[in-house]
Amino acid sequence: MPVTTATEPTHRLVPSPAGRIHLVEQGRGPLVVLVHGFPESWYSWRHQLPALAAAGYRAAAVDVRGYGRSSRPAATDAYRMLDLVADCVAVVHALGEESAVLVGHDWGANIAATSALLRPGVFRAVGLLSVPYTPPGGPKPSEVFAQLGGDEEFYVSYFQQPGRAEAEIEPDVRGWLAGFYAALSADTMPGPDAPDPHFVGRGGTLRDRFPAGRTPSWLSEDDLDVYAAEFERTGLTGALARYRNMDRDWADLAGHAGAPIAQPSLFVGGTLDASTTWLADAIEAYPRTLPGLVSSHLLDGCGHWVQQERPEAVNRILVEWLDAVSAS
Template sequence: MLLVHGFPESWYSWRHQLPALAAAGYRAVAVDVRGYGRSSKPDDIAAYRMLDLVEDNVAVVRALGEETAVIVGHDWGATIAANSALIRPDVFRAVGLLSVPYAPRGGPRPSEIFAQMGGDQEFYVSYFQAPGRAEAEIEPDVRGWLAGFYAAFSADTMPPADAPAPYFASQGGRLRDRFPAGRLPAWLGEDDLDVYAAEFERTGLTGALNRYRNMDRDWEDLADFDGSPIKQPSLFIGGALDASTTWMADAIKAYPATLPGLVSSHILDGCGHWIQQERRDEVNELLTGWLASLPT
């Protein structure tokens, strides 16, 4: 099993799954995605395109002496996992998606869609586009920014529904202006935050943010896969309080066409975005149950 994390995390986000999967008899590996942690960090923004990340995953499988693997991803990792299964079905025989549903390539250029969101506010994906801009906000206080970001999208610490949305920035403002302060989510201990912060303090945020800066390039690269379904056995787990689940409700409804091999789909009540950390035992049970159902 190959486990792929999202933004802004590392292999460490799978710390609760690795021992559970091993105990169930599976060989599980969690990687640092290109640009994060101990992985390479090319200078060229284009080096973070989806096609390169898919080939990274194939290379990891081969380096471990395997021909095929089950791939599971969370957040950006879910999108990377989905495209890995789509582009290399010869390697990835099943795919699990956490938090971010599968939506086939199609429609307008992503930057055009994001620019239209939020009215006079700026959507966070657009905010991340200009090299150096988000880095200037985050890097002077990595630990504080991460704490606020994690809290903003966790079930027990996210802002109330009538508060300004933390995934938008006001004109001339910063994302962190809308983050909750002073309280960590229940799933995130001080030691856990130290692990995440230490890696980003060492590496900076540019490699991680460059994933967002390739969305239009991915749209061009993946033109041959426009509207394509993923046919392998699949799993989806989302959080009922996660904006990714509500924004992409139509993508979930389309699963009979876009994920024809879907084995099971679950929305966890009272759960936010950091699903495998917020609800580790439930996610472990769903993962191992799904794995046991797969053909050998």
């Protein structure tokens, strides 16, 4: 790989079907697009941008539509997966490239996987953090989530009704975010005997089960200020719209039911993350669903926010994988 000089991070706005996508890029070399999840922003990749740049890559971390400084369409159905795939393609082309490697975390992993599935000519490799790949198909998502939890309500169902979660979050964005991040972080998550923070008790809120007065070690006050300032400015509706399109996605992608992703792929999860324990069968199915899998890693004692909880380990894994993909 040619030796390159890492540059300082640069903020850009590029055209996309959403209107404009904000991104932060750093480095020179093959393009790697980084896609965040809920409730985050490009800032969740702050540790990866300089590491990838130093390794000889051009890293571009986006604000997904509805977040941060990217456009926020008003219509709920403007946040369906097909639209987010189109945004990813637009980013690659706006940066002057025909193809890129795509890496996503949380919802960003779903966006990255679907983009790789639908546009293999644009996305030559895909990395998934925290949320395993599950091919399209199966039962209707809203029906599945409605059956979880018995008398309690699964958080995805709780997020469905426009305005409901916003009414909980927006009066104290900073406090809610701090609690949500803590609930899913290895060093602050509730113990196994505590009520599960992924569920809402009858007549309650998600925040009822967040750890009180506990801040994850990876989250400084300045980091929390960055996240809170963005959501205080934009509100949460654009971010929550992703959850409100899951049934539309299910219908849109019905023609790809069971489809594998053939490109070189990577998975990184945490052993204490519910996403990896609930979806353990999806990880076991990788020989069929990700036949191009180069490596899969479960970081012991790590929670959901893998690239922020374990930045050095994730950076090493990403660079080794990218170098292997480039060599092949």
